[in-house]
Amino acid sequence: MIEADDGSRIEVRPGRREDAPQAARLWLESAREHAAYDAVYEPSLDAEKMMRNFLADLSSGGHTFLFVACVPDSERDGTERVVGFVSGELREGSPTFRPRSWASVDDVYVTPAYRSFGIGMNLMHRVRNWALERGTSGVSLQVATGNRRAQDFYRKLDFRAVSIYEVLEFSAPEDA
Template sequence: MTSAARVRRAERADLPRVAELAAQHARYERAEPPVPDLADRLAALLFDGRDGVDGPAPRLVCLLAELPGGEVVGYATCSPVLSTWDGREYLHMDCLFLAPGRRGLGLGALLMDAVVAEGRRRGLSEVQWQTPAWNEGAIRFYDRLGGRALEKVRYSLPVSR
């Protein structure tokens, strides 16, 4: 494990770096690039008028893997989602990504620990996530953590405006 590495919540000033990492993540997963104004969109979900005190809690949580010296090399995002079948919320981890050359150092486990802690803090009993079927490294990582794979196919359907 990278000594003295830490995981912390993203701050507004981190959002350009988060957007860069998201672009790397999209390339890695062979997906379309993020929208050009991603940092602004994330700010609205993470910070704007949603602090849990003066308004509703943030809709999205962004956790950052930071090396000694302050270099942000990875991120995880999560948010609560409803399960109809269970009649409860669970924490959905939308993204977990580490920059190339920063994998295998224990940072992914630190991010997962922080995501699980977020679920626990919210009183939720489960975290769910997905990864591409071809991402064998991620599958091995999640299996080592004790994750249980669920067989589903994810769909997307654009909504016309």
């Protein structure tokens, strides 16, 4: 259990299907933040709906993970509000390299009001333990080149950069 400045208790736990709508809204916040780094991260119009379905499926898979950070919802008695999440899946490395499997983090996000309380660290430790239980080679992820805060955070967790993801975008043809 983590405690925020306002005294609220933050629980980090495995995600459930019913957490998917709130986690999908957080994913959309994350995408909008990332769009400030590069337009390639602009979400589609139906992105939240697609993520809601995707995250609901992740919560019940044996090769996928969803962990959420929750606080009691002061506006609705007995309910929780999701303030952070991490999601991903097991992935096999390239067959051309030494055999490895990875717990691949697809998305991790903590709402700005709840940053710097250790939530992200706790979420990533959950992923690490999940990966160790499955005998993987480690944890992998991608991070936006403009997101220095996230890069510094991952360095504190002993991640190291091993490749650079590059894109070449073609401009969209004018309406014909």
